[in-house]
């Protein structure tokens with residue numbers, strides 16, 4: 001198991017519309033995170049994964065976001081996208097493990113192919129307890145709460161912060177290590193995740209997205225006591 005128990009993993013991702021988009025910025029983010037004590041990274045796409053691999057030996061959870069209007073699944077939907085990030089240096093491949101339609105092989109087959117053909121650990125992003133149990137049964141190495149709040153079924157929970165209830169339910173139900181990911185945006189929430197039995201916590205936006213962090217502060221400037 002590559003992700004150590006108790007680890008903080010930092011997600012270094014910036015989409016094309018973000019001023020920090022690109023491997024130079026994302027590898028600098030990763031260096032800063034490692035200097036701060038992060039024990040692993042999550043990164044999107046072969047270029048960013050390769051740039052982070054070049055500056056660190058810490059475990060990289062690689063994803064490949066592929067948007068296709070015909071399908072809701074965009075996180076590593078098929079074997080080809082998984083292969084590209086494995087070749088770029090990802091130690092662990094994260095994928096959408098919901099049963100939603102995808103332009104790729106069914107999730108059980110995708111997990112098996114990544115394990116058997118790419119020889120990589122599989123990190124299953126789920127949104128419900130049932131999906132987590134299924135991914136565990138299919139051989140995923142980690143089950144993560146990443147997609148809670150981002151599927152039609154779970155959209156209502158997004159406004160409530162991270163899905164601590166799903167985290168606890170997964171910890172109780174599967175022997176696979178459970179990772180807290182998605183809106184863990186304060187040190188207190190990270191501590192709460194470990195109290196509930198998380199194996200590790202992945203933090204993205206709150207550490208690596210200055211635009212979104214700035215928005216929160218600007219929002220505070222607009223608050224007025226009544």
Ligand SMILES: CC(=O)N[C@H](C=O)[C@@H](O)[C@H](O)[C@H](O)COP(=O)(O)O
Nearest residue numbers: 011146150182183184203204205206
């Ligand atoms: C739903 C989805 O596509 N999540 C993505 C998965 O890679 C990222 O956009 C998130 O930033 C990541 O999961 C970390 O979460 P947060 O940024 O909330 O700490």
